[in-house]
Amino acid sequence: MNQDQIKHNAVKLVASGYIRLLLTTLALLPILLILYIDSEIAPDDVFIAHTFHVIAITMAVLVSAFLSYITWRCYVATGEVLLKWLVFGFWGFTIVYAPHGFLTHHGADNVWLFVLFGPASRLVLSFCFLVAMLKFGEMIKPEQTTSKGLWVATAIFVVISVAIYWVAKSTSLDLNWWLLLAEYVSLSMFIGSVLWMLVQRIRGYIPLLYSIAMVWFALSCWSFSIATVWDHQWWLAHIIFAAGFLLLSYGVVQAFLTTGSFKTIYSQSDLFKQIIQEKKKTERALQELQQVNQKLEQLAATDSLTGIANRREFMNRAEEEISRANRNGTDLSMMVIDFDQFKNVNDEYGHQAGDKVLKEFVRLSKEIMRPSDLLGRIGGEEFALLLPETELSSSIKVAERLREYIEDSPVTYNNQTINLTISIGLAQYQPKVDTVKKWLHRADQLLYQAKDKGRNRVEVERSEGDGE
The missing domain is CATH 1.10.287 (Helix Hairpins)
Structure with missing residues (x-):
């Protein structure tokens, strides 16, 4: 690892620690507000606003009902069991928390008639959210999701609300003990959700929002436990809880708008x-x-059988060699090669033997060729060999050597020896006259002359004044 990489990793580590510190500070920030209100504001300094409280609770109930539906749609789409319990939490909070607002104006006659619904709703919410986190990772097929469990849960939540109303109406006892018990049990379950996430190393964008919201919910429970109705601590507890609720709602709606999953929503x-x-x-x-x-x-x-250039590639490469020869003023030769009586090989030994002969010819030719030479298969058993920067006399020597080498190298197939000979037509490139096609045609005509004159020979293009 180089020095720059070490520095980069060190800076990355510091930045990662800073982010963790920032998120921890954000999660625990309400503690400072709670302590400030508890130490600086007199307990008898109250703010009684029934109408405002009703409006605030009504908004909270509507948001919670909306989130219940959104989360249900995500559950139906993905089958994440965790989402089903989040639905129960939101919906249970909606049903149990609603009387907390609607009965506000009765608080003057019987404070428990509206106060008890607050801790009860948080108790329901914390229980469902804790179970949701314990169900993290469990899946069912989306088509197996049903609303039966939701109807059962709805009935349970209604029974809880009715029971709380009955208790509040039928008793004149001090129920502070129940309120404190509910708040501390809720606080424990909210913190339990966070601890479970840490133990299980559950990471992700929504789990992060979820854990911060759970900490804020827990701190609101603490704030409620040390508050009295209508004092500033009591209102602060509502604000902390609302902040956590809105933060969690943001993550849930993001899930609905994207993947629909609690696990697969991503941060930047x-x-x-x-x-x-x-x-x-x-x-x-x-x-x-x-x-x-x-x-x-x-x-x-490439020719698929022999692995050398096919006719089109050979013609293209020949064009390039012609251009090079014209620029540099160098000689260029081409020979066209054909097997003698190749049809007899196929008829007597079969086409597989013929294929082997062609492959052996290529192998033997490469033993003679220079790296700059180009061999191509331009027909069935017809080949062409391009010799750059090679004058005619040298080309004749190469052609004769190749002809003799093939004649002296029989091919063995199925323990049978196949003797071969080739005929060659050799033509020199003529600048300002030849195209590739004309040049190849002349070499091809010389090949046929070699065959007409008895095969197993090289026929060379002679200029005027050259003898036979």
Whole structure:
């Protein structure tokens, strides 16, 4: 690891620690507000606003009902069991918390008639959210989701609300003990959700929002436990709880608008990591595509049997050699080669034997060729050999050597020896006269002359004044 990489990792570690510190501070910030109100504001300093309280609770109930529906749609779409329990939590809170607002004006006659519904709703919410976190990772098929459990839960929540109303109406006892018990049990379950996430190392965008919201819910329970109705601590507890609720609602709605899943909603850092990963995948895919294209180009330019240039590739390469020869003023020779009586090989030994003969011819030819020479298969058993920077006399020597080498190298097939001979037509490139086709045609005509004159020979193009 180089020095720059070490520095980068160190800075990254510090930045990661800063983010953790920032999130921890954000989660625990309400503690400072709670302590400030508890120490600086007199307990008898109250703010009684029945109408405002009713409006605030009504908004909270409507938001909770909306989130219940949104979360239910996510559950139906994904089958995450965790989402079902989040639905129970939101919906239970909606039903149990509603009387807390609607009965506000009766608080003057019987304070318990509206106060008891607050801790009861938080108790329901904390229990369902804790179970939800314990169910993290459990899945069912989306088509198996039903609303039966929701109807049962609704009945239970209604019974709880009726029971609380009955208790509040029928007793004149001090129920502070019940209120404190409910708040501390709720606080414990909210914190339990966070601890379970830490133990299970549950990470992600929504789990992060979820854990901060759970801490705020727990702190609101603490704030409620040390408050008295209508004092500033009591209102602060409502604000802390509302902040956690809104933060959690943001994550739930984001889930609904994107993947519908609690587990697979991503933060900006997660998305950035995914973009980098996708970029790497794309680069690998492009490299693989380039390799495939190169292979396709090679296949398009190569004879599939022998692995040498096919006719089209040979003609293209011949054009390039002509241009080079014209620029540099160098000689250029071409020979066209054909087997003698090749049909007899196929008829007597079979086409597989014929294929082996062609492959052996290529192998033997490469033992004679220079790296700059080009061999191509331009017909069934017809080949062409291009000799750059080679004058006619040297080309004749190469052609004769090749002819003799093939004659002296019989092919063995199925323990049978196949003797071969070739005929060659050799033509020199004529600048300002030849095209590739004309040049190849002349060499091809010389090949036929070699066959007419008895085969197993080299026929060379002679200029005027040259003897036979």
